[in-house]
Amino acid sequence: MIKRVLIHILLLTLSFQLLSKELLVGINERNIYRYQQNGAWAGIDVELIQAAAQHAGYKIEIIAMPWARVLESLKDGKIDVTLAAANSSERSQYAHFSNHNFRASHYVLFVRKEKLPLFSNVKSLADIIDTNASIGALRGAIYSTEHYALLKSTEFQKKIVLIDNDQSLPLLALKGRVDGYIDSDIEGKHYLSNSLTNQQKIVPLITINQGAQSNTHLMFSKKTVSEVMVKQFDEALYNIHKTGLYNSIIEKYSLLPGQ
Numbered sequence: 001m002i003k004r005v006l007i008h009i010l011l012l013t014l015s016f017q018l019l020s021k022e023l024l025v026g027i028n029e030r031n032i033y034r035y036q037q038n039g040a041w042a043g044i045d046v047e048l049i050q051a052a053a054q055h056a057g058y059k060i061e062i063i064a065m066p067w068a069r070v071l072e073s074l075k076d077g078k079i080d081v082t083l084a085a086a087n088s089s090e091r092s093q094y095a096h097f098s099n100h101n102f103r104a105s106h107y108v109l110f111v112r113k114e115k116l117p118l119f120s121n122v123k124s125l126a127d128i129i130d131t132n133a134s135i136g137a138l139r140g141a142i143y144s145t146e147h148y149a150l151l152k153s154t155e156f157q158k159k160i161v162l163i164d165n166d167q168s169l170p171l172l173a174l175k176g177r178v179d180g181y182i183d184s185d186i187e188g189k190h191y192l193s194n195s196l197t198n199q200q201k202i203v204p205l206i207t208i209n210q211g212a213q214s215n216t217h218l219m220f221s222k223k224t225v226s227e228v229m230v231k232q233f234d235e236a237l238y239n240i241h242k243t244g245l246y247n248s249i250i251e252k253y254s255l256l257p258g259q
Contacts, residue, residue: 021058021059021229022058022059022060022061023053023058023059023060023061023080023081023225024060024061024063024078024079024080024081025049025060025061025062025063025079025080025081025082025083026063026064026065026069026070026073026074026078026079026081026082027045027062027063027064027065027070027082027083028064028065028066028067028070028138028165028166029064029167030043030045030166030167030184030187031167031187031190031191032044032186032187032190032253033045033046033084033184033187034046034062034083036064041062043253044103044249044250044253045083045084045103046062047249047252048083048102048103048240048246048249049081049083049218051236051240051245051249052218052233052236052237052240053233053236055235055236055239055240056229056232056233056235056236057232058229058232063079066139066164066165067138067139067140067141067164067166068139068140068164069164070082070140071091071140074094074095074219074220074221075094075095075221076221076223077221077223077224079221080220080221080224080225081218081219081220081221081225082218082219083102083216083218083219084102084103084105084216084217085097085142085216085217085218085219086142086143086148086216086217087217087219088142088148091219094221094222094223095219095220095221095222096219096220096221096222096225096227096230097217097218097219097220097230098217098218098219098220098230098233098234098237099217099234100217100234100237100238100241101215101216101217101237101241102215102216102217102218102237103216103246104214104215104216105184105209105214105215105216106184106185106186106207106209106210106214107143107144107182107183107184107185107207107208107209108182108183108184108185108188108189108204108205108206108207108208109122109125109135109180109181109182109204109205109206109208110169110170110173110180110181110182110183110188110192110202110203110204110205111173111179111180111202111203111204111205112173112174112176112179112180112201112202113200113201113202113203114201115133115179115180116203116205118131118132118133118179119131119133119179119180119205122205122206123206124146124206124208125144125146125147125150125156125208126146126150126156128156128159129150129153129155129156129159131159133159133179133180134159134160134161134178134179134180135159135160135161135178135179135180135181135182136160136161136162136163136169136172136173136177136178136180136181136182137160137161137162137163137169137181137182138162138163138164138165138166138169138182139162139163139164141166141182143182143208143209144208144209144213145209145213146208147182147208147209161177161178166183169181169182169183170183170188170191170192170198170202173202174198174201174202180205182208185204185207188204189204218230218233218237220233
């Protein structure tokens, strides 16, 4: 009887600790998805993680840093979680991933119009190896299964310029430092829509991830987050999608497919 009471108290204590825990969320700032507005965080990803944390019973604090540093901080346990991340064998050594999809994320290869002839035979990222073109990308990012494999190729590495701030990728192309760049479909087109000059100089060429490869996940530090906590967030993500809250947040930003 005493043993059962002790176990019950232990479980209640553990539950209280879990539910009262504040998680530090590391992000890299991006237009539309996660940005600061009037001193507060806003954007699709911010609303999604806030909804998930509330459903799971956690408080969160958001901190911004370059994406490569987000990964290192999560690996070292300096942050607890990050958003919209792709799973990989390398990352899974130091991180837990939500099983449920956090959000869909399609990536596109954007190209300077004057450099389109360089990309005439490019149907996938691998084709860039056989061209004289160079492309920009975010350091530490995984855009697709193909991209992840190509990062280990010396020939592909010669074609790609990595930077720490993906919001600077269009400028990198406009300055002529690269011929094209990889960016989010939504965010990339949003950037072009804000400038007639940019629309005239840069065009989307090919989508580099399709179907299930567009799914992203919550990524948790194994040093600070237990599998129990990950399951709680999985349940929260499931409910966000099932109840329609996910679509409601996306619609708020007028970003559903076809809009």
